[in-house]
Amino acid sequence: MCGRYATTTDPGRLAAELDAIDETDAAGTGESAANYNVAPTTQVLTVVERHEHGHADDDPRLRVRRMRWGLIPLWTKAAEPGVPAKGKPLFNARADKAATTPSFRDAVKYRRCLVPMDGWYEWVVEPQAGAKGKVAKHPYFMARADGSRLYMAGLWSVWRDRAVPDSEPLLSCTILTTDAVGDLTHIHDRMPLPMPTEHWDAWLDPDHPAPATLLATPSEAAVADITARPVPSLVNSVRNNGPELLAQVTDSPKSEQISLL
Known part of the structure; x- marks a missing residue:
């Protein structure tokens, strides 16, 4: 799974690199560009491809948008005017089941996105030495x-309170996950699904469903350049946020093993 990640890209710089339209200012979130401890419900950067509103015949353009991490299905009821009721924290979606899962199947067809990140965190759980029945969690x-930046496959949704005319849309997203492969299986059995640049056109196409092959588990070769390193337990708390969270820890119980991956 992917429940935490880090991203340091600036939306304006990202838009320039991708020749995309930066639509993050319109969101008015005030979020900092760098976030070393991104957690669900945070407003995160995404990349979508959409037509200009009201001009479906024009060529679609790449757009950088902020969305709530944790997809809110279209049918979600409002808890109060303009506020969706709380439900399952849909920050991850299984790539092999998303097309048939009610919460995600519509997005799989026409609302797919990319989620840029520097990397993601996972925790290795082991019995705690000298403490029977207790476990220790080591972050990697x-x-x-x-x-270089990673781009993970994601899905997105637009929620509106149907009882409130002209209510503001709430954009939300989820990150697709797949079986871990290669050396990454030493850390966790799941991982976010990377989307290679050569598949972006098909993945982001707003007018056609994506080929099912893009939802398949990647080959070991496709993730061979992704490495794992132990990092400080500071990341365990979402209140901690800074570059020190990415510092390599050398005294981790598994640091020697992981360094050989």
């Missing part, structure tokens, strides 16, 4: 060895 950070 998965990222490309060269430090």
Whole structure:
């Protein structure tokens, strides 16, 4: 699964790199560009491809948008005017089941996105030495060895309070996950689904469903450049946020093993 990640990209710079339209200012979130401890319900950066509103015949353009991490299905009822009722925290969706899951199947057809990140965190759980029945959780950070950005496959939704005319839309997203492969299986049995650049056109196409092959578990070769390193337990609390969360820990119980992956 993917329940925490880090991203340091600036939306304006990201839009320039991708020749995309930066639509984050319209959201008015005031979120900082760098977030080393992104958690569900946070407003996160996404990349979508959409037509200009009211101009369906024009060519679609890439757009950088902020969305709530944790997809809110279209049919969600309002708890109060303009506020969706709380439900399951849909921050992850299984890639192999999303197309048939009611909460995600509509998004799989026409609302797919990319979620840019520097890397993601997972925890290795082990019995705690000298404490019977207790476990210790050791955090690891998965990222490309060269430090380049990852783009994960995601789905998104637009929620509106139907009882409130002209209510503001609430954009939300989820990150697709798949079986871990290769050396990453030493950390966790699941991982976010990377989306290679050569598949972006098909994945982001707003007018056609994506080929089912794009939801398949990637090959070991496709993630061979992703490495894992132990990081400080500071990341365990979402209140901690800074570059120190990415510092490599050398005295982790598994640091020696993981360094050989």
